[in-house]
Amino acid sequence: MGDESLRSAARPEGEGGLQYHLRVRRGDVARYVLLPGDPERTDLIARLWDEARLVAHHREYRTWTGFYKGTSISVTSTGIGSPSTAIAVEELLRVGAETFIRVGTMGGIREDLRPGTLVIGSAAVRMEGTSGQYAPRGFPAAASYDVVAALVEAAEALGVRYEVGVVASTDSFYLGQGRPGYGGYMTPEASEVIPLLRSAGVLGFEMEASALFTLSQLYGARAGCVCAVVANRVSGEFVVNAGVEDAARVASEAVAILAGWDREREKRGKKWFYPSLACRRT
Numbered sequence: 001m002g003d004e005s006l007r008s009a010a011r012p013e014g015e016g017g018l019q020y021h022l023r024v025r026r027g028d029v030a031r032y033v034l035l036p037g038d039p040e041r042t043d044l045i046a047r048l049w050d051e052a053r054l055v056a057h058h059r060e061y062r063t064w065t066g067f068y069k070g071t072s073i074s075v076t077s078t079g080i081g082s083p084s085t086a087i088a089v090e091e092l093l094r095v096g097a098e099t100f101i102r103v104g105t106m107g108g109i110r111e112d113l114r115p116g117t118l119v120i121g122s123a124a125v126r127m128e129g130t131s132g133q134y135a136p137r138g139f140p141a142a143a144s145y146d147v148v149a150a151l152v153e154a155a156e157a158l159g160v161r162y163e164v165g166v167v168a169s170t171d172s173f174y175l176g177q178g179r180p181g182y183g184g185y186m187t188p189e190a191s192e193v194i195p196l197l198r199s200a201g202v203l204g205f206e207m208e209a210s211a212l213f214t215l216s217q218l219y220g221a222r223a224g225c226v227c228a229v230v231a232n233r234v235s236g237e238f239v240v241n242a243g244v245e246d247a248a249r250v251a252s253e254a255v256a257i258l259a260g261w262d263r264e265r266e267k268r269g270k271k272w273f274y275p276s277l278a279c280r281r282t
């Protein structure tokens, strides 16, 4: 996409429906798409698959598409934060994506969430602004129950340490997550945010899940997330990349599991997943 003029400012697409930010078209992306924040993590994820090809890389959006255990799968990085994540979801839906699994890192706020533990998100606290530009205040940022179940199934199969629960998605990594800003700058809200969310049983902070869950809910797409706890805000530990490879493996495995459930469901003409559908028929 050079300096060409696009057909419409309201729907900026290039030739053949080339998406303005992601630079992907229909056919470039699978129905199941993993969404890490970090573009470099897309390479780590793609290396786990049976085959993968680099499809696009523009700005923070790096996309690979390939096969994992017989299932067509893609990975697109969202960059940091909900605004860029919403752009990725909007443009991936336009080119045929249907199911999203965020593969992230997060900061745990419960003592037992040691670095390397995985958190499978059931829902997210909407502490970012993007979802507020899409849906009313009380609208739930909820993960899809069958995606959550597939992630739990995958975590059990891979024998990793994991928790399931609510995460909080913030717009800022520093003040928004109770960290002092430059020069020690703090606000009453920032000093309160960790105790407040701990009392509510929230497992920790990250910066994209609530936008992903809100938009997927609005658009009838499916979404889940698995985040590697790299920091624990109670103990003060911070282990860079702890559990990231586990999260990548669990997410890829969950796609293979979910695709199997989807095939079985479609064979039975069922609209919704139900647990006994997943049992091997004797």
Ligand SMILES: O=P(O)(O)O[C@H]1O[C@H](CO)[C@@H](O)[C@H]1O
Binding pocket: 036, 037, 038, 079, 080, 081, 103, 104, 105, 106, 173, 206, 207, 208
């Ligand atoms: O590792 P990723 O997926 O980027 O996720 C977490 O890391 C970033 C902050 O360090 C934010 O994007 C947060 O959501």
Ligand SMILES: O=c1cc[nH]c(=O)[nH]1
Binding pocket: 105, 106, 107, 108, 173, 177, 205, 206, 207, 230, 231
């Ligand atoms: O503490 C953390 C670690 C990763 N990502 C976050 O948003 N917060």
